Amino acid sequence: MSENFIDVMIGLEIHVQITSLKTKLFCGCSSDYRNLPPNTNVCPVCLGLPGALPKVNKKAIEKALMVAIALNMKIAESVSWARKHYFYPDLPKNYQITQYEGKGVASIAKDGYLDYYLNGSVKRARIRRINLEEDPGKILYHSGSMLTSKYSLIDYNRSGVALLEIVTEPDFRSSKEVLAFLRELRTVLEYLDITDLDLEGAMRVDVNISVGKGKRVEIKNIGSLSDIEAAILYEITRQKSLVEKGIEVEMETRHWDQDKKATFGTRAKESEEDYRYFPDPNLPPIEIDRDLLGKIAMEMPELPSVKRRRFVEKYGISEYLAHAISSNRRLAEYFEEVMKGTTINAERAAALIANDLVGWIGAERIKEIGNVVPPSEMAKLLELLRTEAISIKIAKEVIPELVSGKRLEDILNARGWIGKVSGEELSKVIEKIVSENRKAVEDAINNPRAIQFLIGKVMEATNKKADPKETYELLAKRIDEYKQKRRV
Ligand SMILES: [Zn+2]
Numbered sequence: 001m002s003e004n005f006i007d008v009m010i011g012l013e014i015h016v017q018i019t020s021l022k023t024k025l026f027c028g029c030s031s032d033y034r035n036l037p038p039n040t041n042v043c044p045v046c047l048g049l050p051g052a053l054p055k056v057n058k059k060a061i062e063k064a065l066m067v068a069i070a071l072n073m074k075i076a077e078s079v080s081w082a083r084k085h086y087f088y089p090d091l092p093k094n095y096q097i098t099q100y101e102g103k104g105v106a107s108i109a110k111d112g113y114l115d116y117y118l119n120g121s122v123k124r125a126r127i128r129r130i131n132l133e134e135d136p137g138k139i140l141y142h143s144g145s146m147l148t149s150k151y152s153l154i155d156y157n158r159s160g161v162a163l164l165e166i167v168t169e170p171d172f173r174s175s176k177e178v179l180a181f182l183r184e185l186r187t188v189l190e191y192l193d194i195t196d197l198d199l200e201g202a203m204r205v206d207v208n209i210s211v212g213k214g215k216r217v218e219i220k221n222i223g224s225l226s227d228i229e230a231a232i233l234y235e236i237t238r239q240k241s242l243v244e245k246g247i248e249v250e251m252e253t254r255h256w257d258q259d260k261k262a263t264f265g266t267r268a269k270e271s272e273e274d275y276r277y278f279p280d281p282n283l284p285p286i287e288i289d290r291d292l293l294g295k296i297a298m299e300m301p302e303l304p305s306v307k308r309r310r311f312v313e314k315y316g317i318s319e320y321l322a323h324a325i326s327s328n329r330r331l332a333e334y335f336e337e338v339m340k341g342t343t344i345n346a347e348r349a350a351a352l353i354a355n356d357l358v359g360w361i362g363a364e365r366i367k368e369i370g371n372v373v374p375p376s377e378m379a380k381l382l383e384l385l386r387t388e389a390i391s392i393k394i395a396k397e398v399i400p401e402l403v404s405g406k407r408l409e410d411i412l413n414a415r416g417w418i419g420k421v422s423g424e425e426l427s428k429v430i431e432k433i434v435s436e437n438r439k440a441v442e443d444a445i446n447n448p449r450a451i452q453f454l455i456g457k458v459m460e461a462t463n464k465k466a467d468p469k470e471t472y473e474l475l476a477k478r479i480d481e482y483k484q485k486r487r488v
Pocket of ligand 1: 024027028029041042043044045046047160
């Protein structure tokens with residue numbers, strides 16, 4: 001069934017753990033809760049014990065402000081906190097400390113946008129607001145899923161970890177737009193060192209979808225890009241077939257089952273009133289110092305979109321490769337480090353790095369690229385290619401061996417690809433080539449460009465070990481001598 005159904009509207013609520021923080025949002029417990037025995041990374045604050053008072057982690061606010069600047073948002077005058085009430089076992093206080101756009105409270109930032117790329121064109125998604133809030137505990141289902149398990153267990157180690165909630169306007173019309181946007185957002189968050197997206201649960205996405213004039217359905221907590229895509233396609237198809245049968249789509253919250261690849265209804269969607277938001281009396285608003293904002297803006301790393309433009313301008317590489325190289329901050333830094341050691345055409349370097357090197361290393365290991373193949377080794381390889389000491393074919397064969405941990409020099413030596421033929425040895429080869437190719441020598445006398453044929457012969461005879469420049473000079477000299485002799 002086609003996804004391009006008329007009037008599809010998709011909005012996203014993205015929850016990102018600020019994993020780069022040392023502690024939770026309102027207490028001193030570690031933000032690194034993974035791989036710990038259950039309920040050991042807790043204190044009275046994040047367990048919600050009566051009388052325990054939260055204290056804001058200021059670094060979390062700085063990180064959120066960084067994201068706000070990157071997403072072109074209007075930043076609030078002060079940071080204020082609201083209580084969102086709901087009763088669910090993952091929430092020990094029965095309310096979550098969050099931010100809210102309402103009476104006496106405000107989101108930390110609102111009304112921004114992020115441009116992203118799809119099929120070579122730029123699209124813009126509006127960002128409604130971003131909020132800081134605390135992560136609830138984690139519910140574990142003893143057997144099977146939420147729907148089939150006889151009982152559930154709760155681990156509060158995650159309770160209170162700083163979450164950044166990013167809410168978009170319903171600006172997406174297809175899963176492809178959603179995915180392209182999320183990839184760009186992930187790159188921005190990675191550049192800003194907000195979160196380590198390789199960690200399980202570091203990013204969870206709620207997807208709101210409506211089709212036609214139908215009501216909005218929310219699919220909660222989807223963890224991976226492939227599941228997000230599958231869930232959107234499933235839900236569009238489900239809603240569309242209801243509409244076609246004349247059945248009204250109900251406003252509801254659904255759950256994505258990643259094994260069954262389907263969404264299931266869970267509970268009726270709460271309305272905003274049900275949450276009874278009100279300002280948290282334990283957390284007075286903190287004014288956002290404009291000097292602090294200026295300082296954060298100054299110290300922010302170059303954003304992916306800016307880096308992309310600079311790569312095109314500074315190195316003269318194509319938009320396509322600039323995009324590929326800057327899609328990961330480590331990869332972008334690696335490319336620039338390599339370019340310090342070579343004067344090869346940057347487009348050629350970028351293509352070999354983005355396609356071959358990354359292809360062999362694998363997307364999941366990009367972060368370690370500089371350890372797998374040191375930039376100096378890659379630069380040396382590119383220099384050999386530039387000076388034509390090796391061919392592109394050899395360069396492409398060397399790359400997987402470099403990735404396997406071998407040194408460039410050892411690879412080339414083992415294969416007999418390097419070692420120079422020069423001086424007297426090269427002169428001898430040239431003498432032989434010249435005497436075997438009289439016709440080509442005559443051609444070169446009449447047309448200086450025809451010397452390329454002879455250079456090729458020398459390269460072939462030396463297994464490409466001759467230096468092209470030296471070969472040219474010696475050959476030109478030899479041809480000149482031949483010409484003089486012929487005149488006599
Ligand atoms: Zn705690």
